[in-house]
Amino acid sequence: MADLKTNTAGILSPNPFWLASAPPTNTGDQIMRAFDAGWGGAVWKTLGQPIVNTWSRYGALDINGVKIMGLNNIELITDRPLEVNLREITEVKKRYPNHAVIVSLMVEANREAWHTIVKQAEDAGADGLELNFGCPHGMSERGMGAAVGQVPEYTQQITEWVKEVAKTPVLVKLTPNIADIRYAARAAKQGGGDGVSLINTINSIIGLDFDTLAPRPTVNGWGSHGGYCGPAVKPIALNMISQIGTDDETLGLPISGIGGVSSWQDAVEFIALGSTSVQVCTLVMHYGFRVIEDLCDGLSNYLDERNMTLDELRGVALPRIHHWKELDLNYVVNASINQEECIGCGLCYTACEDGAHQAIHSERRADGRTFVEVMPDACVGCNLCSLVCPVDNCITMIQIPTDYAPCSWEQHSAGTGTLAPRPQDKLYAQLATAKKEEAPAT
Amino acid sequence: MSDKSSGVSANFADYKPLFDRNAALVEANRCLNCYDAPCIRACPTSINVPGFIKKIASDNMRGSARLILEANILGASCARVCPTQELCEGACVLHDLHEEPISIGRLQRYATDQVVLGGKGAALFTQGPTNGKKVALVGAGPASLGCAAELAQLGYEAVCFEKADQPGGLNSFGIADYKMDYETALAEIAWVKQLGVDIRCNTEVGRDIAIDAMLADYDAVFLGIGLDGVGPIGIPGEELDGVRDCLEFIAELKTQPKDDVSLVGKSVAVLGGGNTAIDAVTQAARLGAKHVYLVYRRTQAAMGAYKHEQELARKDGGIFVMEAQPVAVLGTSGKVSGLKCTRTRVTDAGFEYIAGSEFVLEVDVVLRATGQSKLVEFLGRFDGLKLDSKGRVEADENGRTSVEKIWTGGDCVSGGKEVVNAVAEGKRAAHSIHEYLQGAR
Ligand SMILES: Cc1cc2nc3c(=O)[nH]c(=O)nc-3n(C[C@H](O)[C@H](O)[C@H](O)COP(=O)(O)OP(=O)(O)OC[C@H]3O[C@@H](n4cnc5c(N)ncnc54)[C@H](O)[C@@H]3O)c2cc1C
Ligand SMILES: Cc1cc2nc3c(=O)[nH]c(=O)nc-3n(C[C@H](O)[C@H](O)[C@H](O)COP(=O)(O)O)c2cc1C
Numbered sequence: 001m002a003d004l005k006t007n008t009a010g011i012l013s014p015n016p017f018w019l020a021s022a023p024p025t026n027t028g029d030q031i032m033r034a035f036d037a038g039w040g041g042a043v044w045k046t047l048g049q050p051i052v053n054t055w056s057r058y059g060a061l062d063i064n065g066v067k068i069m070g071l072n073n074i075e076l077i078t079d080r081p082l083e084v085n086l087r088e089i090t091e092v093k094k095r096y097p098n099h100a101v102i103v104s105l106m107v108e109a110n111r112e113a114w115h116t117i118v119k120q121a122e123d124a125g126a127d128g129l130e131l132n133f134g135c136p137h138g139m140s141e142r143g144m145g146a147a148v149g150q151v152p153e154y155t156q157q158i159t160e161w162v163k164e165v166a167k168t169p170v171l172v173k174l175t176p177n178i179a180d181i182r183y184a185a186r187a188a189k190q191g192g193g194d195g196v197s198l199i200n201t202i203n204s205i206i207g208l209d210f211d212t213l214a215p216r217p218t219v220n221g222w223g224s225h226g227g228y229c230g231p232a233v234k235p236i237a238l239n240m241i242s243q244i245g246t247d248d249e250t251l252g253l254p255i256s257g258i259g260g261v262s263s264w265q266d267a268v269e270f271i272a273l274g275s276t277s278v279q280v281c282t283l284v285m286h287y288g289f290r291v292i293e294d295l296c297d298g299l300s301n302y303l304d305e306r307n308m309t310l311d312e313l314r315g316v317a318l319p320r321i322h323h324w325k326e327l328d329l330n331y332v333v334n335a336s337i338n339q340e341e342c343i344g345c346g347l348c349y350t351a352c353e354d355g356a357h358q359a360i361h362s363e364r365r366a367d368g369r370t371f372v373e374v375m376p377d378a379c380v381g382c383n384l385c386s387l388v389c390p391v392d393n394c395i396t397m398i399q400i401p402t403d404y405a406p407c408s409w410e411q412h413s414a415g416t417g418t419l420a421p422r423p424q425d426k427l428y429a430q431l432a433t434a435k436k437e438e439a440p441a442t
Numbered sequence: 443m444s445d446k447s448s449g450v451s452a453n454f455a456d457y458k459p460l461f462d463r464n465a466a467l468v469e470a471n472r473c474l475n476c477y478d479a480p481c482i483r484a485c486p487t488s489i490n491v492p493g494f495i496k497k498i499a500s501d502n503m504r505g506s507a508r509l510i511l512e513a514n515i516l517g518a519s520c521a522r523v524c525p526t527q528e529l530c531e532g533a534c535v536l537h538d539l540h541e542e543p544i545s546i547g548r549l550q551r552y553a554t555d556q557v558v559l560g561g562k563g564a565a566l567f568t569q570g571p572t573n574g575k576k577v578a579l580v581g582a583g584p585a586s587l588g589c590a591a592e593l594a595q596l597g598y599e600a601v602c603f604e605k606a607d608q609p610g611g612l613n614s615f616g617i618a619d620y621k622m623d624y625e626t627a628l629a630e631i632a633w634v635k636q637l638g639v640d641i642r643c644n645t646e647v648g649r650d651i652a653i654d655a656m657l658a659d660y661d662a663v664f665l666g667i668g669l670d671g672v673g674p675i676g677i678p679g680e681e682l683d684g685v686r687d688c689l690e691f692i693a694e695l696k697t698q699p700k701d702d703v704s705l706v707g708k709s710v711a712v713l714g715g716g717n718t719a720i721d722a723v724t725q726a727a728r729l730g731a732k733h734v735y736l737v738y739r740r741t742q743a744a745m746g747a748y749k750h751e752q753e754l755a756r757k758d759g760g761i762f763v764m765e766a767q768p769v770a771v772l773g774t775s776g777k778v779s780g781l782k783c784t785r786t787r788v789t790d791a792g793f794e795y796i797a798g799s800e801f802v803l804e805v806d807v808v809l810r811a812t813g814q815s816k817l818v819e820f821l822g823r824f825d826g827l828k829l830d831s832k833g834r835v836e837a838d839e840n841g842r843t844s845v846e847k848i849w850t851g852g853d854c855v856s857g858g859k860e861v862v863n864a865v866a867e868g869k870r871a872a873h874s875i876h877e878y879l880q881g882a883r
């Protein structure tokens with residue numbers, strides 16, 4: 001069993017899995033049940049001036065019959081009285097001294113107000129603070145949440161106010177609703193933030209009700225844009241985390257990764273791209289706290305199988321993230337179909353024929369089966385067929401050795417590299433000569 | 443459709459029940475949406491299977507039903523009664539992945555029931571603008587219905603003459619009740635009638651309507667008469683009370699309250715080895731019979747019945763008596779009391795009886811399912827109509843017979859296939875008739 005103990009910017013937890021600040025962390029009772037189930041930490045549902053919620057709050061994106069590939073909400077921060085939350089924080093910390101309790105905060109842009117709430121949270125026993133500059137709906141209309149996170153100067157300013165009084169580590173939770181996440185992360189660092197958490201939810205309209213054509217979730221016939229999260233947002237989160245992890249100005253800034261984590265594999269990706277802890281919300285809203293068992297078990301087995309520690313995994317993929325212009329244009333791959341495995345569904349054919357490069361030949365055999373085969377002269381190695389094939393290991397992309405040394409676009413444009421010939425070169429040459437021959441006749 | 447909640451009738455609950463929405467979505471999404479899909483090719487009516495399935499997945503239920511019913515007007519019946527294991531589902535590529543094939547039949551039912559039986563929304567199909575031509579169809583079974591529905595949409599006056607008191611042929615009166623009940627079959631036909639198909643029941647051609655007059659009055663004629671009943675096999679005792687044509691037995695159990703036809707406390711012998719025999723075994727068992735014997739003169743391997751149907755009959759307690767030939771029905775006071783059989787042995791030349799191997803099955807009912815006869819006498823009354831040596835009507839692939847104005851399709855041509863084949867043949871004939879009558883204009 002691999003050691004999963006984690007230290008995120010000074011916040012210790014028995015494993016890297018924290019509940020994100022959201023409905024699963026509404027109450028002390030929930031958080032204690034989550035800790036019993038095995039969660040390493042919890043970010044308390046954002047505290048601030050209590051608010052009033054609408055009743056209808058969530059909408060889901062189901063894809064091809066699979067439920068909640070994406071979730072959207074128009075819920076605000078905690079609607080429970082501050083004293084109740086503070087009392088419960090104390091209670092939880094008393095009973096679970098070794099688990100991480102991080103308290104999420106959001107108040108108006110006023111130095112005194114921030115000072116007060118920071119002290120209240122720390123006095124109650126918080127192990128760390130998370131500044132919610134991310135909530136994209138409702139709170140932002142009141143100048144809080146994403147309204148702060150979208151302006152680097154505000155982010156820096158409020159982080160500075162908090163750091164004036166905070167004794168525990170401060171994480172700044174960033175909103176993805178910006179053009180370039182690096183500016184937000186730099187501001188958080190400049191303001192003295194000990195780390196960043198990301199991503200918060202993405203602005204979204206999840207869809208319409210097909211009977212009334214009102215946006216979902218529908219509140220008395222109307223709707224409002226909400227915050228989007230769940231499995232579908234993971235790729236966006238991974239990119240933003242890797243951008244912060246590879247930006248010279250924020251190198252080494254601790255990251256608590258969030259966004260669509262649904263399995264231990266997702267956690268491996270977040271960690272390999274630089275996250276220390278990983279936060280989870282939608283998965284728990286869908287299936288409950290019990291999912292932690294496989295998150296920890298899977299991660300631990302993965303590390304054990306590779307004889308790797310969690311520290312070794314952290315950031316290990318970052319050096320492989322490069323600019324496109326640095327990629328090798330002479331790395332040639334071709335699709336290869338294993339005829340033993342092929343079930344003749346024809347999906348690779350129709351995908352390549354209509355959606356890629358017309359490089360698969362298909363024919364109906366006498367026994368009624370569809371036979372497919374890749375034409376190496378036409379295949380550009382785009383991967384599409386291998387992505388649509390429903391059979392494991394049936395279409396593999398195999399590397400074709402060439403006599404050419406690696407050459408990137410950068411090298412090619414600087415005149416320091418030679419490009420290997422492309423499958424389409426021959427075709428274009430043919431077309432060009434065909435044109436020429438035609439020319440005099442007209 | 444009928445209440446099947448209690449007593450023996452509970453045994454006749456749907457074999458392919460209706461999916462609920464979520465189950466249908468999961469199943470619909472499991473379909474790979476194959477290119478040039480083999481399931482389409484395996485369907486005699488070439489329903490665009492992945493097409494209708496993906497419309498279920500996108501909640502386009504009207505579009506899904508239209509795609510099915512355009513190809514096969516009895517799509518709601520076929521969803522229930524087709525031997526899908528042998529047709530579309532048998533061809534599904536998922537077999538090669540060692541996965542269960544897509545439940546195409548049940549998805550088809552999910553898509554069509556709402557339109558055909560639920561009457562939801564505006565009509566999907568309508569009668570074409572009338573072209574003044576008339577076609578007579580003999581019989582109102584699946585072949586004639588497939589033909590008439592197509593003709594009505596093309597603007598013809600399509601009139602089906604049916605000798606029975608209700609339409610549908612064996613689709614109404616012969617299908618095993620746990621696949622589809624009588625009421626459902628009739629409800630579907632009521633929907634087909636909305637297209638402008640005129641069905642005149644209790645009207646036997648050759649008796650109530652003269653053949654010559656029909657040929658003179660109509661621009662074309664379609665023969666969809668199916669087959670005859672199952673005749674005596676020629677052994678002593680067949681006149682006893684309790685010996686019956688299996689088709690009569692099935693029609694009765696479908697149209698009467700189940701408790702009135704219950705077989706509780708009785709033993710039954712079914713003679714034959716085809717699908718009709720196997721259906722009779724299963725249904726007799728479900729009617730509560732003490733013992734149900736299937737008596738067949740060859741080995742089980744030689745049985746014509748589908749494997750999946752054989753398994754069902756066995757699960758229901760059917761006792762297979764193989765390599766046995768009935769030699770006499772025994773009786774007391776005019777009623778069946780037993781069936782005397784002799785053992786047979788398969789030989790190169792066929793099979794032979796084993797002397798001294800006689801045995802008696804104690805039964806109260808003997809059902810003949812040894813093959814339906816052909817309606818040769820009736821067909822012989824059409825001048826110039828050619829039949830093959832087995833009494834089947836000779837026709838080309840479009841159903842054209844040797845007589846200029848006469849087309850045909852269904853069991854009277856094939857000698858007995860499935861509902862879906864009859865519909866396909868009827869539909870093809872309709873287009874051939876249309877081509878002919880357009881040319882004749
Ligand atoms: C017991 C049994 C079970 C079956 N189970 C299945 C099954 O599960 N699935 C499946 O797909 N298929 C099944 N079949 C086969 C299927 O029912 C037939 O293939 C199909 O009904 C053939 O259609 P048809 O229109 O050719 O003939 P029929 O259905 O036989 O219809 C012919 C009609 O013509 C009428 N008719 C005949 N002569 C005249 C006349 N002179 N004047 C007026 N009307 C006349 C008859 O009354 C009848 O209504 C089964 C068949 C049997 C016998
Ligand atoms: C219903 C709901 C309420 C949320 N409330 C808060 C909140 O109060 N404070 C906050 O920082 N994030 C809030 N979030 C965002 C989550 O903490 C998290 O950043 C986001 O859901 C992405 O993670 P996921 O993809 O695992 O769900 C909320 C999310 C949901 C679904």
Ligand code: SF4
Binds near residue numbers: 385
């Ligand atoms: S890799 Fe791309 S181009 Fe090559 S066969 Fe597959 S889909 Fe076609």
Ligand code: SF4
Binds near residue numbers: 337343347
């Ligand atoms: S997608 Fe895969 S299984 Fe389907 S035809 Fe192509 S190679 Fe065969």
Ligand code: SF4
Binds near residue numbers: 476482491
């Ligand atoms: S063969 Fe099977 S998986 Fe492919 S389209 Fe047909 S039903 Fe779907």
